[in-house]
Each structure stands twice: as structure tokens, then as C-alpha cells.
Amino acid sequence: MTQNGNASLPERIIIILRSFWAKPIMAVLFATGLLSLTLWLDHAGLSARIGAMPWPFSMTGETAKEAATSLAGIVTALLVLFFSITLIVLTLASSSLGVRLIDRWIANRTIQTSLSLLLALLTYSILLIGAVDPSGVDDRIPRLSVLTLMGWLVLTLVWLAYAFHHLSRRIHVDTSIVEIGHDLRDDLTSICAYTVATSQVPETPAIEIYAPKTGYVEHINLDQLIKLCRNQDVRVQLNCQEGDFLFQGDALLRIWPQGASGDIADTHQRVISKAVSVGGFRTDRQGARFRTMLLAEIAARAMSPAVNDYYTAYTCIDHLAGAFAPFLANAALDGWMVDEDGRPVLALNRRPTPALLDNPLRIIRHCVAPYPAMSLYMGWVLVRLIDQCAQTLDAEFLEAQLSQLVRAALDNTDLTEDRDALKALLDAPRDHEGILERLKASR
Numbered sequence: 550m551t552q553n554g555n556a557s558l559p560e561r562i563i564i565i566l567r568s569f570w571a572k573p574i575m576a577v578l579f580a581t582g583l584l585s586l587t588l589w590l591d592h593a594g595l596s597a598r599i600g601a602m603p604w605p606f607s608m609t610g611e612t613a614k615e616a617a618t619s620l621a622g623i624v625t626a627l628l629v630l631f632f633s634i635t636l637i638v639l640t641l642a643s644s645s646l647g648v649r650l651i652d653r654w655i656a657n658r659t660i661q662t663s664l665s666l667l668l669a670l671l672t673y674s675i676l677l678i679g680a681v682d683p684s685g686v687d688d689r690i691p692r693l694s695v696l697t698l699m700g701w702l703v704l705t706l707v708w709l710a711y712a713f714h715h716l717s718r719r720i721h722v723d724t725s726i727v728e729i730g731h732d733l734r735d736d737l738t739s740i741c742a743y744t745v746a747t748s749q750v751p752e753t754p755a756i757e758i759y760a761p762k763t764g765y766v767e768h769i770n771l772d773q774l775i776k777l778c779r780n781q782d783v784r785v786q787l788n789c790q791e792g793d794f795l796f797q798g799d800a801l802l803r804i805w806p807q808g809a810s811g812d813i814a815d816t817h818q819r820v821i822s823k824a825v826s827v828g829g830f831r832t833d834r835q836g837a838r839f840r841t842m843l844l845a846e847i848a849a850r851a852m853s854p855a856v857n858d859y860y861t862a863y864t865c866i867d868h869l870a871g872a873f874a875p876f877l878a879n880a881a882l883d884g885w886m887v888d889e890d891g892r893p894v895l896a897l898n899r900r901p902t903p904a905l906l907d908n909p910l911r912i913i914r915h916c917v918a919p920y921p922a923m924s925l926y927m928g929w930v931l932v933r934l935i936d937q938c939a940q941t942l943d944a945e946f947l948e949a950q951l952s953q954l955v956r957a958a959l960d961n962t963d964l965t966e967d968r969d970a971l972k973a974l975l976d977a978p979r980d981h982e983g984i985l986e987r988l989k990a991s992r
Contacts, residue, residue, distance in 0.1 A: 576665035580673040587694040588680055599692040610690045611683040620698050621674035627709065628667040634716060635660065663712040666705050674698055722861050726847060729840050730868025736837040737876040739771075740901065750896075751784060755803040760795040764827045767791070768836065771895070773824040775886060778894035782806070784885070786896040789825075790904055792838030801825060837905055844869045845909035852916040852923065862923060866913065870930045877902065877937045902943045910950050914957055921967040924958035928974040951975070 590596075600607050608616070677694055718724055766789050778785050784805040789795060802825065844865045851861035885893030917923035931951045938944040955971050962968060 572661045572665045573668045576669035577672045580669035581676065583697070584673050584676050584680070584694060587697050588691055591691045591693045592689065596690055596692045599696070600690065606692065606696070608690065608692060608695065609683075610681065613690050613692065613695050614678070614681045614683045616695050617674060617677045617681055617698065620702055621671065621678060623702065624667060624670045624674055627705075628671055631663060631667060631709075631712075634713065659712055659715045663709065663716075666708060670698070670701060670705060673701070722847070722851075722858075723864055726844065726861070726864050726868055729843050730872050733837055733840040733844070733869075734872040734875070736840065737872055740837070741876060741879045750786070751805040753805055755786075755805050757803055758801050760797055760799045760801050760827055762827060763797045764795065764829045766793045766795060767826045767828040770824040771886070775888050775895050777824060779888040779890070779892070784894055784896075787825075790838065790897070790901070791836045792842070795827065837901075841869065841905050841909045845912045849912050849916045852920070859920075859923065862913075862917070863926065866927055866930055869909070870934055873902075873906070874934060874937045877934060877943055878939050903946050906946075906950075910954075914950075914954050917954075918957040919961045921958060921962045921964070921971065924954060925967070925970055925974070928954055928958075928971065932974060 677691065677698060680691055680694070682689060769787065769789075769791050774785060774787075786803045786805075788800045788802055795801070848862045848865035848869075850856060851858040851865070886895040886897075888894045913927060917927050928951060931947055931954065935944050935947045935951070938947065951974060955974055958971050959968055962971075
């Protein structure tokens with residue numbers, strides 16, 4: 550079980566490198582090294598050669614000091630402006646979209662790169678101010694270092710013109726919804742990529758592995774689990790899914806040895822359990838479960854009486870359905886996943902569709918129930934998903950969700966036309982073109 554508290558040194562290094570402050574720290578170290586290099590080149594005679602050139606390259610020590618000080622002030626102002634805009638954006642976004650999306654914004658490469666550039670520039674300029682001697686001899690004036698700072702600042706200003714535009718787009722609600730929808734579809738596609746074979750649970754005794762602490766299942770690395778099962782010649786059955794909340798001592802997975810010895814070394818258990826991580830928070834690492842709930846949370850906020858943002862709810866429903874449509878069209882995960890040799894090695898504990906969609910659909914149903922138009926649209930989306938189902942059990946689950954949606958909406962409307970339209974959902978034809986026409990009409 551990979552946890553921060555008992556992680557090995559390589560794992561701790563990986564955790565640090567993946568953190569938000571990894572890039573800024575490396576940028577500060579790079580700026581320190583770059584200044585050391587430019588100062589050495591200045592002292593080696595490059596400063597004197599630059600000083601022999603015409604103005605503005607032939608700057609005096611006092612001019613170099615003033616330039617470094619002025620540039621440091623400009624960088625400080627840009628850094629304060631960047632932090633101020635970022636805090637305003639995150640405050641507004643967290644109030645309208647939810648605080649759990651802040652990690653996604655902070656992890657954005659453009660935001661990290663912008664902060665890294667500004668911190669590196671500030672570090673370079675501060676150290677350069679201390680290295681400039683206004684009354685020093687001519688060959689000790691760090692002309693190359695000052696010119697490097699000027700050029701770096703110009704390039705950073707060009708970058709910030711794009712970065713501030715990007716930052717403003719991050720607050721747009723549709724941008725976050727589209728990204729979550731694409732990530733969700735990728736998660737579900739990765740699940741469908743595994744070949745599944747029908748296989749019975751082995752009759753040999755199994756070794757149970759239990760959760761070492763209370764927390765959420767953050768991540769299950771299916772690729773690593775299948776690879777480990779193949780290398781260790783074992784079968785594994787998962788008793789949990791990403792996003793599940795476990796108590797300490799709950800059954801996490803079961804391991805069956807394939808060899809004749811019927812025994813698995815403790816080292817094998819530790820190796821296999823590294824593919825499952827348990828943490829104390831809900832994070833983006835929880836994959837499909839977490840992203841499905843994020844879309845439901847955004848839709849719920851949009852449909853609250855204080856917001857009444859119908860099109861945000863529409864967008865959440867659209868991308869939630871768009872991610873699950875290809876997943877439902879493929880065979881559901883019944884049986885055992887196979888390795889490269891076609892041997893069944895890994896089994897999931899329960900079908901993923903109800904586990905992923907039950908709570909999100911319940912949340913959305915409660916929010917759209919007072920609004921017949923939204924209930925009708927959600928109903929036609931469910932009808933369309935039912936049309937995509939390749940498995941009977943998935944279709945039955947969605948049929949039950951559709952029935953509950955219609956009953957909840959009927960309890961909240963007395964208008965005959967709305968009631969008739971809602972009741973018609975239960976008898977809707979399962980033809981693709983007809984469903985698309987009704988979707989357009991209801992929207």
C-alpha cells in the first residue's frame with residue numbers, strides 16, 4: 550500500500566517532483582546557476598568586451614546597479630499581480646464550481662510555468678543586485694548578467710500576455726467541464742481496453758490483504774496489477790474501487806497463488822499492494838469515480854435556487870453522457886482481466902456502471918426534479934444512453950434510473966403537458982434518430 554507516511558526514498562522523490570512547488574523550486578535553482586554562469590563569464594573578460602561596444606552596452610557600474618534594481622521592482626510587481634489575479638480567479642471559481650477543482654487549476658502547466666518564470670526572475674534580479682558594485686573597476690561590471698536579465702524579462706512579458714489570457718479562460722465554467730468530461734472519457738476508455746475472460750474463483754485458499762488505515766482509495770493501477778500478477782504467478786480479486794472509503798482492516802484484495810506451493814511470500818504481498826493507494830482526501834487521482842462526482846457537483850450548484858444556471862447543468866449532463874456512451878457500448882467488465890499470455894489474473898469485485906453512476910444520477914435527479922424542462926432533457930439523455938447499452942444489466946440499471954427520474958419530476962409538476970411529456974419517456978422508442986430529435990426539442 551503506497552502511502553506518504555511509509556513511502557520509500559524513490560517514492561518520496563516522485564511525490565516531491567509531482568507537487569505544485571517542484572517547478573518553482575527548480576526554476577529558482579536554475580536562476581541561481583544561470584547567474585553564477587553569467588557572472589563567471591563577465592569576470593572572464595566578456596564584460597570588458599561588451600563595455601567596448603557603443604551605448605547602451607557600455608554601461609557604468611552605477612547604471613548596472615540602477616538597471617538591476619529597476620528590473621527587480623518590475624518583476625516584483627508582476628509577481629504580486631499574478632498572485633492577486635490567481636487568488637481572485639480561484640476564489641470566484643471555488644464559490645461557483647467547488648473547492649475540489651482548485652487542485653486541477655493549480656496543477657495546470659501554464660500557471661506553474663508562469664509562477665516559475667517570475668520566481669526565477671526575482672531570484673536572479675535580487676542576487677544580481679548584490680553582485681553589482683557601482684564603484685568597482687570596469688572589468689567587474691556584470692554587463693552580460695544585466696543584459697541577460699533584460700532579455701529574460703522581455704521574453705517573460707511575451708509569455709505573460711498569453712498566460713493572463715489563459716488564466717481568464719480557466720474561470721470559464723465550460724472550460725473545466727469539458728476538461729473533466731475528456732478526462733472521464735479517457736478513464737473509462739482505459740477500463741474498456743482490457744480483455745476479459747470468464748473464469749471461476751480459484752478453489753485454493755486465498756490470502757487476504759486489508760486496508761492498513763482509514764481513508765479513500767485514491768488510485769488503482771490496473772496496468773501494474775496485471776503486470777505484477779503475471780510476474781508473481783498469482784490471481785488477484787479487488788474488493789474495492791477508486792473513491793471507496795475504507796475503514797482500517799477492511800478487505801482490500803485477495804491473492805491466489807498459481808504455483809503448486811500454495812504460498813505467497815510477504816514480499817509478494819507488499820509488491821502487489823503497491824498498485825493500490827489509500828489517502829485521506831478525495832483527489833483527482835480517483836479517476837472515473839471522482840470526475841463523475843465532480844460533474845454531478847457542478848450541475849447541482851448550477852441548479853441551486855441561488856444560481857439557476859441551466860446551461861451549465863446542460864453542459865454537465867452532456868459531457869457526463871458523452872463520456873459514458875462509448876463505455877456502455879462495450880461489454881461490461883464481467884469475469885477476469887487477462888495478461889499478455891491470455892491468462893486470467895485480475896478480477897473486479899462488482900460491475901462498474903452502477904457503482905460509478907448511481908450517486909451522480911441520484912444527485913442530478915434531486916436537483917432537476919423541480920424543473921420539468923431539465924427533467925425532460927435528463928430523461929431523453931438516459932433514453933439515449935439506454936440505446937447505447939451493450940449489456941442487459943446496464944440497460945436495466947438505467948431504466949430504473951429513468952423511472953425514478955420521471956416519478957420525482959411528476960411529483961413536482963401539475964401541468965398536464967409536462968406530465969404527458971414526462972410519462973412518454975417511459976415508452977420512448979429506442980431509435981437513435983428519434984431520440985436526437987426529442988433531445989433538440991426539449992432543449
